[in-house]
Amino acid sequence: xxxxxxxxxxxxxxxxxxxxxxxxxxxxxxxxxxxxxxxxxxxxxxxxxxxxxxxxxxxxxxxxxxxxxxxxxxxxxxxxxxxxxxxxxxxxxxxxxxxxxxxxxxxxxxxxxxxxxxxxxxxxxxxxxxxxxxxxxxxxxxxxxxxxxxxxxxxxxxxxxxxxxxxxxxxxxxxxxxxxxxxxxxxxxxxxxxxxxxxxxxxxxxxxxxxxxxxxxxxxxxxxxxxxxxxxxxxxxxxxxxxxxxxxxxxxxxxxxxxxxxxxxxxxxxxxxxxxxxxxxxxxxxxxxxxxxxxxxxxxxxxxxxxxxxxxxxxxxxxxxxxxxxxxxxxxxxxxxxxxxxxxxxxxxxxxxxxxxxxxxxxxxxxxxxxxxxxxxxxxxxxxxxxxxxxxxxxxxxxxxxxxxxxxxxxxxxxxxxxxxxxxxxxxxxxxxxxx
Ligand code: GDP
Ligand code: GDP
Numbered sequence: 046x047x048x049x050x051x052x053x054x055x056x057x058x059x060x061x062x063x064x065x066x067x068x069x070x071x072x073x074x075x076x077x078x079x080x081x082x083x084x085x086x087x088x089x090x091x092x093x094x095x096x097x098x099x100x101x102x103x104x105x106x107x108x109x110x111x112x113x114x115x116x117x118x119x120x121x122x123x124x125x126x127x128x129x130x131x132x133x134x135x136x137x138x139x140x141x142x143x144x145x146x147x148x149x150x151x152x153x154x155x156x157x158x159x160x161x162x163x164x165x166x167x168x169x170x171x172x173x174x175x176x177x178x179x180x181x182x183x184x185x186x187x188x189x190x191x192x193x194x195x196x197x198x199x200x201x202x203x204x205x206x207x208x209x210x211x212x213x214x215x216x217x218x219x220x221x222x223x224x225x226x227x228x229x230x231x232x233x234x235x236x237x238x239x240x241x242x243x244x245x246x247x248x249x250x251x252x253x254x255x256x257x258x259x260x261x262x263x264x265x266x267x268x269x270x271x272x273x274x275x276x277x278x279x280x281x282x283x284x285x286x287x288x289x290x291x292x293x294x295x296x297x298x299x300x301x302x303x304x305x306x307x308x309x310x311x312x313x314x315x316x317x318x319x320x321x322x323x324x325x326x327x328x329x330x331x332x333x334x335x336x337x338x339x340x341x342x343x344x345x346x347x348x349x350x351x352x353x354x355x356x357x358x359x360x361x362x363x364x365x366x367x368x369x370x371x372x373x374x375x376x377x378x379x380x381x382x383x384x385x386x387x388x389x390x391x392x393x394x395x396x397x398x399x400x401x402x403x404x405x406x407x408x409x410x411x412x413x414x415x416x417x418x419x420x421x422x423x424x425x426x427x428x429x430x431x432x433x434x435x436x437x438x439x440x441x442x443x444x445x446x447x448x449x450x451x452x453x454x455x456x457x458x459x460x461x462x463x464x465x466x467x468x469x470x471x472x473x474x475x476x477x478x479x480x481x
Pocket of ligand 2: 226227228229230231232233234235339340341342343373374375376377
């Protein structure tokens with residue numbers, strides 16, 4: 046289920062961000078914004094010819110006040126660590142520079158495939174100049190022009206050929222989940238507390254380096270879980286691991302690999318803007334979600350504290366209205382034993398299949414009692430509904446004209462479907478199709 050990861054590296058100004066935007070196209074699913082940083086998107090889910098993959102612009106990972114060469118070194122190291130395939134970008138305008146050679150030397154250390162893209166080849170005459178870049182030692186350079194979109198198709202063709210072949214095809218029926226949240230909300234404390242209460246399974250599956258910190262455990266009822274660790278939790282050390290952008294990136298990677306995402310909030314500090322970014326990403330990625338309010342022990346409580354907090358969350362995270370909320374303490378272990386059960390429940394809902402017969406009974410009943418919308422005297426007709434996918438549950442509704450489906454009616458239908466079936470904790474998608 047984990048999509049291949051492609052990382053873009055290279056010295057500043059060669060055009061990494063331009064190429065990133067080009068390759069990500071309109072399919073960007075999240076805008077990650079940190080004030081004061083020139084680039085706001087460094088991570089995107091995209092696809093080429095039916096091959097989905099995730100794209101990282103390492104140039105957007107700002108490593109604080111480090112000197113220039115340290116910055117590009119660390120960005121290249123991040124690429125090696127995170128990616129399955131690396132795009133090494135250079136510029137035909139300046140030719141091979143010392144900084145390019147520095148990046149190359151770091152990339153020699155990995156046996157991951159490196160595709161060399163020579164950017165700014167704006168016209169055919171410049172093509173003759175790309176051969177100088179053979180000296181970098183990464184084989185045939187591919188000429189591209191990020192600003193015009195020239196050559197990106199060839200680049201993408203080459204990249205998808207390098208994708209690992211079914212590397213993730215391990216027999217694994219465990220529920221994959223992660224704790225996501227700002228620094229200090231208590232993610233690593235939760236990880237340790239949960240592992241302390243359950244039987245950890247020593248895995249002999251050889252993972253890739255970046256997956257090696259996943260932990261599997263089993264609860265008393267025999268359910269198996271894989272806890273996907275976000276970097277910075279148990280692997281602190283390298284300079285770049287403490288940078289904000291890198292931790293957001295790791296969080297997004299963890300979300301991509303999870304079935305269930307536990308969005309951790311800090312009861313002591315309340316809700317911050319930053320809490321919403323990764324939660325929004327998890328939602329858009331279609332993952333099942335549990336909202337975990339940690340440090341519940343720190344509050345002086347009365348009989349309204351919990352419902353007040355809950356109301357606040359519902360207000361601030363309106364798009365997560367389906368996500369259950371649990372108030373816990375990693376310190377006192379309050380309600381922590383409930384968490385695996387809850388994760389299992391939302392995971393079951395996330396992979397739930399509803400038979401077409403039962404689904405249509407519900408949908409037909411809804412439209413019989415609630416007239417479908419009209420536009421210019423034309424009424425929406427709904428003929429048939431069927432579930433086409435799980436994780437998240439996705440329904441196709443065959444209609445006379447998809448344009449007639451009103452946002453509010455679709456929302457209403459979703460709510461009715463949610464009322465008829467238990468989809469707590471999972472987003473559901475509804476797609477209208479014209480019946481031929
Ligand atoms: P980064 O620092 O490597 O991410 O580089 P940017 O993507 O920010 O691009 C640096 C500069 O190169 C910008 O002024 C871009 O407009 C320019 N640039 C990017 N791609 C091309 C290209 O294909 N041709 C030309 N002529 N300029 C480009
Ligand atoms: P992370 O950065 O999200 O992984 O957060 P940590 O797990 O490192 O926790 C940050 C701080 O909060 C540490 O000092 C923990 O001891 C403390 N902490 C974590 N969970 C709780 C809790 O449930 N209650 C209290 N009072 N402190 C907690």
